[in-house]
Amino acid sequence: MEVIQESSIREQFKSNNNTWFQNFINEYDNKMEATMKNKGYRCIHSMERTVIFTFGEFTFRRKRWKKGSKWVVPVDTMLGLEKNTRYSLEFMYQVACLSTLMSYDMVVKAIDLVYQVSITKPSVVKAVKMCGELINEKNNYRYFNEYKPKESIDILYIEGDGVMVKARENGSDNKNFDLSHFVLHTGSYEEYKNRYKLDNKKEFISMKNSSAREQLIDYIYNTYQITTKTILVTNSDGGHGYTPYIFKELAKDLNVKYHEHFWDEYHVNKLVKEYYKEMPITLLEKVFKALKKHSKSELEMVLDTTESILTSEVEEEKFSIFKRKLLNNFQYLKPAKFRGLKPQGIGIMESQHRKVTYRMKKRGMYWSKRGASTMSQMIVLSYEGKLHDLFFGPWRKEYEPYKEITNFSAADIFNYSSDERNYQLPKLALNATYRYKK
Incomplete structure (x- = not known):
């Protein structure tokens, strides 16, 4: 018995679909004829158009109507097709989704x-x-959106770190650019055994650290009601743009009275292990024991022992940098349990980075600055399940009248764009006294 090739069946389906689709278009055109005439339109002609949909590529004829100087194509409107485009919006959405997972060539x-x-x-x-x-x-749309009541919040968690990607601008050579990434959430819950999920997670990512921070503050200011009892918990590796000072200033901007900052445990452990990798294991164990107990005296004792076995100036210089970094930031090494906080929800940045680094790093990839900024935001939207809303959400219809009326964007009004804003966000308490709890 001969086996029929599935591809031949598919081609037959495609041929049948072409006939069905043209009949579908004709039926809709005929249905709209009376409506268009009642509105004063006159059918001028029928024209062919080729469009790629998610269900295939089709060439079809549809009627074009005119009243005065205004042209209307009911079929195009019904299918959501924009003028002079070869792809449906749903198809472009799916292409965009795939682009967040694989290279453009693979898409x-x-x-x-x-x-x-x-x-x-x-x-x-x-x-x-x-x-x-x-x-x-x-x-831009959020400037025209209706005001929503703020949610009173007891605790906020903020973490920040950078993602280095290769990018170029204005035809220059490839350079390393830092994507600034901040994650905000209100806590975590156990989704299943030993697996926690973040509550009300919101991510902010930009090619500019200041822009990402402004977006973060802007979002908090418009979403949450900060009270005198609100606790702000921050965590970072202490790198440029993510120092304790940056987060202290952020707490001031939000008028938070109780702020706890952590030096990210993952990066601390990595730093300590890297330094002690060629030294006796007992010293490494004693350092971790001192950190776990948050005993500065025990840590200093281990560091003194370490210093005593050094044999060169190079080793002493390296040790001096390591020691100074640990002791100067010792207050930020205090474990959560000693601060009356739960450890869950703290130190989540590396796992949040993974979706961005997987797509945008390695494999010889390089980006334009604009492309890197857009792709990083697309990845975040995709993982948040909000990329579909970007294409098809009700906000697009609600925003359309403002585009037509003003003929320019809200960014022009407020001198704002997603990556470049030169205004200063209003401070919530310019003259407030600030107490930072160590």
Whole structure:
């Protein structure tokens, strides 16, 4: 018995679908005829158009109507097709989704394999650029959005760190740029055994550290009601742009009275292990024991012992830097349990980075600065389950009248864009006294 190739069946389905789709278009055109005439429109002609949908590539004819100088194509409106575009919005959304998971070249191959339609790498770039435009529009939209009551909050967690990616601008050579990444949440709960999920997680990522921080403060200011009892818990590796001072200033901006900052445990452990990797294991164990107990005297004792076995000036200089870093930041090494806090929800930054680093680093990848900024935000939106809303959410229809009326964006009004804002956010308590709890 001869085995029928599945591809031949698929081609037959495709042929049948072409006929069905054109009939579907004709029925809709005929249905709209009376409505269009009642509105004073006159059918001028029918024209062909080729569009790639998620269900295939179709060439179809549809009627074009005119009243005065205004043209209307009911079928295009019904299908959500914009003028002079070859791809449906749903198709572009799916291309954008795939681009957050794989390289642009791999997206082209995946589309060809799954949909049996051919697109090019520039088509993927177009989908990403569309996302960038929509992200800017949605940022502008919030200025026109209705006011929502703020939620009173007892505790806020904020963590920040940078992701180094290769990027270039204005035709220059590739350089390393730091994507600034902040994560905000209100706590965590045990989703299943030993697996915790963050409550009300919100991520902010930008090519500029100051921009990411401004977005973070802006979001908190408009979302949460900070009270005298609100606790702010911050965590970072202490690198440039993420020092304790940065988070102290952030606490001041938010008018938080009770602030606890942590030096990220993962980076501390990495630092200590790296330094003691060629030294007696007993010294490493004693350092960790002192850190666990948060005993500065015990830590100093171990450091003195370490210093006594050094044999060169180079080793002494290296040790001096290591010792100074530990002792100067010792207050931020105090474990959560000694501060009356639960450890869950603290030190989550590395796991939050993973989705960005997996897509945007290694494999010889490099980006334009704008492309890196857009892709990082797309990845965050995709993992938050909000990328679909970016394309199809009700906000787009609500924002449309403002675009038509003003003919310019809210960014022009407020001198604001997602990556470049030169205004200073209003301080919540300019003259308030600030007490930082160590």
